[in-house]
Amino acid sequence: MDLSLVLHIMVAAVAAGTPFVFAALGELVTEKSGVLNLGVEGMMLVGAITGFIAMAKSGSLLLAVVSGMAAGAAMAAVFGVLTLTLMANQVASGLALTIFGMGLSAFLGLDYTSFALPGVAELHLPLLSDLPVIGPLLFSYDVLVYSSVVLFVAVSWFLYKTRAGLLLRGIGEAPESAHALGYNVIGIRYLAVLFGGAMAGLGGVYLSVAYTPVWVEGMVAGRGWVSLALVVFATWRPLRVMAGAYLFGGITIAQFHVQGFGIEIPSQLLSMLPYIATIIVLVVISRDQQTIRLNSPASLGKTYHPENQ
C-alpha cells in the first residue's frame, strides 16, 4: 500500500468519525450528570433534516448548524420534561424519542428526498494545508471537523478543570449529596440533557450537510446507537470517545475500500461491519465489570427528584 492511499483512508476515517464525536461527546456530558438518554438516534435524525432544510433554503452553513442544534435541543427538552420533571422511566422515554424522531424526520424530509446540497468546502489554511503528509492529514477538513476537535478540548476542560464540571460529575455520582449542599440537581441535569441534544443535532447536521449532503430517510443509520455504545466503550472518558469515534469512522469507510481492492464480497455483508464491530467492542469492554462499575456515573439511568427523597 502506498502512502497516499493510507493517508486517504485516514482522512476519510476522521470525516466518517466526526458525527460520532459530536453525538458521543454530547451524550457523555448528559450521562456524566446521571441521565441516560437513549434517544440520540432520534435527535440526530431531527437535527439532520432541520439543518438540511435550513441549508437548502438559506445556503448558510451557520444557519444550518444553529437550527440543527436547536432542533436536537428541542427534542432533548421533551425528554427532559418526561424524565426530569414527570419522572418517567429513562429507557422508555429515550426509545420514545428515537421512534418519534424517525417519524418526524421522515415527515419533515418528504419534499427533500434525494435532494442534493453542494456540501461544505474544506478550509485551505495557508502554508499548513500545503505541508506534505501533515497537510492532508491534519489540515484538509471542513470547519465542522475542526469544531468537533474544539468541542473535545472544551468538554475535557469543562469536566476536569472547572468547578462546574466537578459539580456536574458530582451530581452524576450522588444527586442526593449535591441537593443537600443546596445545588439545583434537576436544573443542572436539564442543561446537560439540552447540551447532549444540541450536540446530537450537530452530529446530524454534519452528516446531512457535509458528509453525505443528500437527504435520505433514516440516513443516520444507527450512528446514534453506535454513539451510545462508544460512551460505554470509552468508559465515560472524552479522550477515549475521540479514539473510538475515529476507529468507528475507519470501520465505516473500510467497506468502500475492501471493494476497491477487488475483493468479491456482497455489499450488505460489508455494511454489517460497523454494527458487528459495535457488538464486539461492547462485549470486550463489558466483560470487565469492575472497570464499568468504577467509571460509570453511579446514578446513571436512575430517576431522581428531591421531593421524592
Place this chain on the structure above:
Amino acid sequence: MRDAVLIKIEPRPEPSRVMRYCSPLLAALLMLISGLIIFTLLGKNPVEAFHAFFVEPINDFYGLGELCIKASPLMLIGTGLAVGFRASIWNIGAEGQLAIGALCGGAVAVYFNQSSSGFILPAMISAGAVGGMLWASIPALLRTKFNANEILVSLMLNYVAILLLAMLVHGPLRDPDGYGFPQSVLFGESATLPIMIEGTRLHVGVLLSLAGVVAGWVFLEKSFTGYQIRVAGGAGRAATYAGFEYNRLIWIGLLAGGLAAGVAGVMEIAGPIGQLLPSVSPGYGYAAIIVAFVGRLHPGGIFLASLLMALLYLGGESGQMNLDLPSAVTGIFQGLLLFYLLAADFLVNYRIRTKSSQQEGN
C-alpha cells in the same frame, strides 16, 4: 388577605390503579387532539382528515380485516416483548428477529416450492420461531456471559438482520425467473396462510396471534415464572434475586420476544406479502414496543393497543390516498402516543391538588 388557588403536587401513598388504566386512554385522547391540530396545520379540514384517517379505513368488512391483519403481528410481538419488559429486560431487537424469522420461514417455502404437503406451513412457522429465538439468544448470551447491554446489542442486530435478509433475497433466495428483481418466487398455496373470510385478506395467522396473546396471559399471570418476572421487575431485584436466577429470566425474556417476532415474520410473508422481499416489515418491531407500553405490559391491554396502532398504520395509508396526507404522519402519531403515555403515567404515582386557601397578601 386574599384567596389564592394553590396547585400542589404530592406523591400518592399507593400508585393509583384507576390512573394505571386511565393513562393509556388519556394518552390516546391527547394523540387524537394533536392529530386534529396537525391536520389543521397541514391545511386540511380537521374533521374530514380525521374521518379519512380514523374512520374510513375500517368502515367496511374489508377494512376491518385489514385492521386485524395489521394488529396481528403487533399484538403477538407486543406480548412477547412484555415478558422481557416486565423484568426490565429491554429487547429492542424485535424488528431484526422478525426479519430472521421471515428469512428462515421463507427459505423453507422457497426450498419446498414444488411441494403441496400440508406440513410446509407448520415447518415454516417452526423455522421462523427457531430463527427468531436464535437471533434473540445472541443478546441473551452476551448479556448473561459478558454483561453486554442487551439494548445496544439487540438494536445493532436489527441492522445486521435486515442486511442479511436483503443479501439473501438478492442472492440465493432470488426467484431465478424474476428478471433479476430482488424477490423470491411467489409462494404456492401450501405455503400461504388460508383466508378465513371471503372478500377480505383476513388469514388464519390472526388466530395464531390471538392464541399467542392468550398463552402470554397464562404465562405472565398464572405461572410461577410469570410471578418471578413480576418480582424481578420490581424495585429490589438485585436484593431478591441471585445472579443465576436473574440470568434465567434474561433468557426467558429475550427468547419470548424472539419467538413472537420470528413467528410474526413468517405470518407476514405467508400472509399479506406472499413471498420474500428485502424488506418485510413497516417497523412492526418498533411499533410493538409502543404497543407493549401502551398496553401496560398486560396481554389484554396489548390486544387493545395493537388495534389502535394498526389503525394508525391504516389511517396513514388511507389519508395518503384520499387526502394526500403524507403517510409519514403515522410515525409521528406513534411517537406522540408513547410520549403522552409516559407523561400521563405521572398521574399514576402523583396527584395534583388544587385548593383554595387563605394566604397572607403583601
